[in-house]
Amino acid sequence: MTRFHFTSxxxxxxxxxxGRLMERYGQSPIGASDVVVALGGxxxxxxxxxxxxxxPVYGMNRGTVGFLMNEYHEDDLAERIRAAEETSINPLAMVxxxxxGHEHRALAINEVSMLRAGAQAAKLKVSINGRVRMDELICDGVIVATxxxxxxxxxxxxxxxxxxxxxxLALTAIAPFRPRRWRGAILPKSAVxxxxxxxxQKRPAMADADARKVDRVRWVEVRSEPLISHRILFDPGHGMDERLTREQFV
Structure with missing residues (x-):
């Protein structure tokens, strides 16, 4: 018997x-559950x-876009989860x-963004694995994405x-001004x-790790965190590979 922990x-x-799913399937404590069922976006x-x-977390869409969610159906939930495809992902670690002079740490499953925090574009120096790759990037921001x-x-x-x-990892510029035609880079997962x-002071910037913000930053380091693994369950034929492929043809 599958033990569910529902959250919304x-x-x-x-x-x-x-409420309906808890009444139908029961509610196990999180520590005693086999799977967490997340209801939302x-x-x-x-x-x-x-x-x-x-x-493992199995999401059912009760939000809007629901790219990472499965369709919402109340029937045969245990059978759906037993047949589900699992994707394991590592988050990004941001410092x-x-x-x-204060240091802030956060994890991000989607992306870490550097964004301008004032009227003027941000001016950034970009280094990969300790080596300066761009002395000056003037832009509205830049993204490191999983x-x-x-x-x-x-x-x-x-x-x-x-x-x-x-x-x-994807390194993508947001509205770059100089170099004007630089569109970013694809980096190995091991890159720092x-x-x-x-x-x-003149061109303040902020950092954002999956909507957790740090204002007025001096520097930011981003790397993949291999010691942490997140497990997502998808209905058969609708796993992450299929979703990523489908997204490129719409």
Missing amino acids: SDTELARSAL DGFLLSTLRQNSGR AQSVE PVGSTAYNYSAGGPILPIGSDV VRFDVLEA
């Missing part, structure tokens, strides 16, 4: 589904994954130092869609990416 976002649609699924590293996150903000900014299991903010 705060929307009326998700909370209503939570993509943002809520990411939050659930961060809180339940190592435990950001503020202009006051394969899972490559279809989100990264894709909207003109970055590539990365296949799951490709062991690469560092951004130093030039003229930080």
Whole structure:
């Protein structure tokens, strides 16, 4: 017998589904459950994954886009989960130092973004594995995205869609001014990416790790975190590889 732990976002649609599913299938404590069923949208699924590293999470869409979610059906839930395809992903680890000298750490499943925080474009120095690759990048921002996150903000900014299991990261500029035609790079998953903010007082920048923000940063380092693994379950034929391929033909 599959032991479920149900959780939901705060929307009326998700909370209503939570009540019906708990009544039908029961509610196990998180520590005694076989699977976590998350009801909401993509943002809520990411939050659930961060809180339940190592435990499989099966999302059902009670939000809007639901790219990472399965369709919502209340019937045969145990059978669906037993037949599900599992994708394992590693998050990005971000370390950001503020202009006051404080260090902030966060994990991101989708992406880490550097964004201008004032009227003027940000001016950044870009280093990969300790080697300066770009002395000066003037832009509205820059994104380091995982394969899972490559279809989100990264894709909207003109970055590539990365296949799951490709062991690469996408580095994508947001509205670059200088170099004007630089559109980014594809980096090995092992790369350590560092951004130093030039003229930080005149051109303030902020860092964002899956919507967790650090204001007025001096520098940011980003790397993949192989010691943490998140497990996502998808209905057969609708796994991450299929979703990433389909997204490129719409």
